[in-house]
Amino acid sequence: xxxxxPTKHIVAIGGAGLSVDDGYRLERYAVGLTNVQRPxxxxxxxxxxxxxxxxxxxxDMANALGCEPSHLALLPPNTADPASILLHQDIIYVGGGxxxxxxxxxxxxxxxxxxxxxxxxxxxxxxxxxxxxxxFEEGSxxxxxxxxxxxxxxxxxxxxxxxxxxxxxxxxxxxxxYVGAGFMKPGYAADDGIxxxxxxxxLAHIVSCRxxxxxxxxxxxxxxxxxxxxxxxxxxxxxAPPART
Numbered sequence: 001x002x003x004x005x006p007t008k009h010i011v012a013i014g015g016a017g018l019s020v021d022d023g024y025r026l027e028r029y030a031v032g033l034t035n036v037q038r039p040x041x042x043x044x045x046x047x048x049x050x051x052x053x054x055x056x057x058x059x060d061m062a063n064a065l066g067c068e069p070s071h072l073a074l075l076p077p078n079t080a081d082p083a084s085i086l087l088h089q090d091i092i093y094v095g096g097g098x099x100x101x102x103x104x105x106x107x108x109x110x111x112x113x114x115x116x117x118x119x120x121x122x123x124x125x126x127x128x129x130x131x132x133x134x135x136f137e138e139g140s141x142x143x144x145x146x147x148x149x150x151x152x153x154x155x156x157x158x159x160x161x162x163x164x165x166x167x168x169x170x171x172x173x174x175x176x177x178y179v180g181a182g183f184m185k186p187g188y189a190a191d192d193g194i195x196x197x198x199x200x201x202x203l204a205h206i207v208s209c210r211x212x213x214x215x216x217x218x219x220x221x222x223x224x225x226x227x228x229x230x231x232x233x234x235x236x237x238x239x240a241p242p243a244r245t
Contacts, residue, residue: 006120006121006122007122007199007200008119008120008122008199008200008201009030009033009124009125009197009198009199010119010124010125010126010135010156010157010196010197010198011026011029011030011033011124011125011126011127011195011196011197011198012126012127012131012132012133012135012136012157012161012188012190012195012196012198013026013126013127013128013129013131013132013163013190013194013195013196014128014129014132014163014164014165014167014189014190014191014192014193014194014195014196014213014215015096015128015129015163015164015167015190015191015192015193015194016128016192016193016209016210017095017096017127017128017129017131018054018057018058018061018095018128019209020060020061022193022209022210023209023237024061024064024065024239025209025235025236025237025238025239026193026195026207026209026235026239027061027065027093027126027239028065028235028238028239028240029195029197029207029235029239029240029241030091030093030124030126030195030239031065031067031091031124031239032239032240033091033124033197034090034091034124036090038066038067038068039067039068039090039091040067040068040070040088040089040090040091041062041067041068041069041070041089041090041091041092041093042069042070042071042072042085042086042089042091042092042093043055043058043059043062043069043070043071043072043093043094043095044071044072044092044093044094044095044111044127044131045058045071045073045095045097046073046074046075046094046097046101046102046105046106046111047094047095047096047097047098047099047101047102047129047130047131048095048096048097048098049075049097049098049101050073050074050075050076054095055071055073058071058093058095059071067091070085070089072085072086072111074105074109074111075105077109082109082110082111082114083114086111086114086115086118086123087114087117087118087121089118089123090123090124091123091124091125091126092115092118092123092124092125092126092127093126093127093131094125094126094127094128094130094131094134095127095128095129095130095131096127096128096129096130096131097129097130098130098143099129099130099133099134099139099141099143099151099153100141100143100144100151101143102130102134103134103151103153103154112154115154116154116156119156125156128163129163129164132161132163132190132196133151133153133160133161133162133163134153134154135153135154135156135157135161135198136153136154136155136156136157136158136159136160136161136187137152137153137155137157137158137159137160137185138150138151138152138153138159138160138161138184138185138187139151139153139160139161139162139163140160140161140162140163140171140174140175140178140184142168142170147170147174148170148171148174150178150183150184156201157198157201158185158201159185159186159187159188160175160179160184160185160186160187160188161187161188161189161190161196162174162175162187162188162189162190162218163189163190163192164191164192165189165190165191165214165216166191166192166214167191167192171189172189175189175218175225176218176224176225176227177224177225179218179219179220179225180220180221180224180225181220181224182220186217186218186219186220187217187218188203188215188216188217188218189215189216189218189227190213190215190216191210191213191214191215192210192213193208193209193210193213194206194207194208194210194213194214194215194232195207195208195209195232196215205233205241206230206231206232206233207232207233207234207235207241208232208233208234208235209234209235211234213232214229214230214231214232215229215230215232216228216229216230217230
């Protein structure tokens with residue numbers, strides 16, 4: 001009997017998403033997972049309060065990559081029926097910003113259930129910063145004024161996630177301290193330019209659009225956090241990694 005269960009993909013980007021300077025290589029990689037000639041791609045910019053600037057950047061990227069773009073806005077809403085948009089996409093891309101506010105609105109509108117349903121039907125989920133940590137059980141966030149904090153997220157992926165790892169001064173000490181003390185679950189940290197590609201719920205590939213960017217597995221050890229550096233696969237201009245064997 002042929003297995004018709006859709007393959008589930010999540011590409012969690014540590015930072016520098018929608019960057020024309022990087023040639024949209026991480027987005028090209030994510031779009032390539034759809035295996036569709038002109039994929040339908042939807043942007044959710046709730047975390048940045050649906051700012052027009054962010055939405056336009058997304059449309060510029062989608063058009064450059066030959067996609068069929070749309071967006072879901074909640075501030076103010078652009079539809080009374082989010083399911084009619086989200087459940088008909090090949091890829092959903094979530095922008096960065098305030099993750100706590102984003103998740104609160106998602107739960108109120110049922111977007112949390114809709115993105116899970118789309119993922120289970122084979123829609124590729126991707127996103128940067130807030131659009132990275134949201135897929136995990138926990139993430140490190142600057143959503144609340146003051147020091148970085150831990151935030152409960154959607155839990156599609158086990159463990160925790162920390163974006164902007166060496167891009168913001170507080171990220172490394174906060175994440176290693178919290179994981180080392182058991183305040184956060186073990187997980188993955190990603191520099192700007194890193195994409196963590198999960199197939200199903202397992203990390204399958206780590207890709208990068210920047211040669212100096214790295215990923216890290218951070219776990220709790222006997223005397224604090226233990227960090228293991230992971231070299232990524234460097235993407236070419238078309239968003240393709242080196243040939244895999």
